[in-house]
Amino acid sequence: MADRKRFGDRDYFEGGKPRLDDPPNSRLFIVCSKNITEDDFRTAFEKFGTIEEVWVVKDKTSGEPKGVTYIKFSKTSEAALALEEMNGKCIGSANRPLKVMIAHSRDQGSKRESNEEERLLRLFCVVPKTTTDQMLRDHFKQFGDIDYVSVVKDRETKESRGFAYVKYHKISHAAKAFENCDRTYKAVFAEPRKKNSLDSFDRYSGPSMGQDPMFSPFGSSMEMSGYPNAEGCNLRVIASPHLNQDQLWKLFDIAPGLDFLYLDPKAKLGKGHAVVVYNNPQAAAYAQEKLHGFEYPPGQRLIVKMDPSARNDLPLNMQSRGGMNRDTFSGSTSPRLPGSSSAVPTSRSLPPDLASLAETIAQATSLIQAAGLAPDGAGANVGNVQGRDAYDPSYCSVKLPSPQPLASMDAETAERLFIVCNPGPPPAYALRDVFGRFGNLIDVYMLSGKNCGYAKYASKESAENAIQTLHGQEVCGIRMKVMAADPRTDDRRKRLKMEDQ
DNA sequence: CGACGGGACGC
C-alpha cells in the first residue's frame, strides 16, 4: 500500500502543490548572509531530521541570492529543534548569524503578529468533560516544561466545555506534544487568542493560569524529606503479576515524595507483591486512599496497605538506595497530585483521574514494547512465557499479538470497523491497546452515550486480522462484536473527495 | 531589517 511516510515528489507535490505547511510549522524561514550555499544549509541542518527541501531564494532576474532560505522538514519537531539550535549561529563562510524562524504559511505572507510565539507554543485539545487541568498536565508534562494547562469551562456552571489549551515554554516541547500526545485529544496548534494589536508583551502580561494554586497540598516535596523512616511512609502492595516495576512506579507517583518502589523479582514476598516507600506520610496515605481497590489492569484490584514493617522486606542493599528510585527512574518528573479539586472521588469506581493515569500507563507500555524496549531482566512482569510476544493482557479473553505502533492520525483509512460492546463500552485505554495490536490503527472510539463505535485502520490486512481475532471476544469482561463498518452516509466523505482534486 | 521557485505519481 501507499506509504505516506516515505517522502518523495509523489507525496510532496500532493494535489499538484507542495505541502509547505504539512505537518504544520515544519518549514523554516531563515534570513542569512547571501553567500551561504544549499550544501552549507544541508550540512548544518540535516542532523535535526529529514530535510525535504532546501530552497535558497534567488532574485528571479539577476539570479543573486536574496539572503533568504527556506528549509522544509518532514516533522514539526525537527524544524523546532533546528530553530532552537541554529538561530543565531553562523554557518558556511558567513560571519552574519542566521536568523531562524518558523515560516508562515504562504497565504499568511510576511506580516508579523505581536504574539506569534504563542502560535507555536500552545496546543488546542478536545478533552472529555471529566478531564481536569491536573489530569491533562499529568499527560502533557512528559513532553516538556508546561507553561499552563487550561480546560475551558462554562462561565456559569463551571463545567468543562470539552476543550483545553496546553502551553509550553519551548516550541520543541509543544511540537513533541503535538506529535506524540494521546491522539484522542486531537491536539492542534492553537490559534492565538483574539487580541488588539497593541500589546506585544502579552507573554508577560498576566499571572494568568501559570501554576494551579491548589497544586501542592504538601508544600514542596523537597522540603518534606524529614520523615526518613516514619511509620506512615511505608506501603505494602499486591498487584497483578503482569505489572512491572515501571508501571507500578508511575501509579504510585501520583503522590509526591515517592522514594522507593520494590517489586520482588523472585516473588519471595509473593507474586505481584511490592513495597512502596514515600518520604512523607501524607503522600503514603494519599496513595493508599487513591489506589487501594483501583482496578489496573481492569478487573484486577490493587491492594494497598499501610505497613510500618514493609520497609524491612527490602533487600539490604536497597534499604538505603532503592532498587528503583527517583535517581534511577528516568521517566518520572516532578511529583504532582491528580484531582486538584477537593471533590476527589473516593468511590472504587475508576475515578477519572485514575482512568487517565491508567491510560497513560497503557499507552507508555504499548509504546515501549512496540519499540522493542520491553522491560528487561530487572522487571518481574513476565508471567509464564518468555519474550514480549508472550505479553497477554488479562483483560482480553483471547491471546493477542504484541503491541504495535499506531498509524499516523492523518493516514488514509483503509478500512473502518464497527464495534458493538455489551453491556457497555470498555475503558478507552483497553480498547486502544487491544485494537492497536493488529498494527496500523488510526483511531478507535465509542460514540458517546452509545455502546457502539468505530476503529479505523490504515491497512486492510490489520483490520481484517482484528475482526478475525476480536469478534465475539471479551475485553474487561465486555463482549464485543467487531465487523466491517458500513460506509459513511453523510456528506463528509464527499467533501473530502472534493478537496483531493 | 527579511517572505515564496521548480515541478508535475512507474512500468
Place this chain on the structure above:
DNA sequence: CGACGGGACGC
C-alpha cells in the same frame, strides 16, 4: 442488529 465523536479562550 447496535451506526457515524468531542472543537476556540468573559472584557
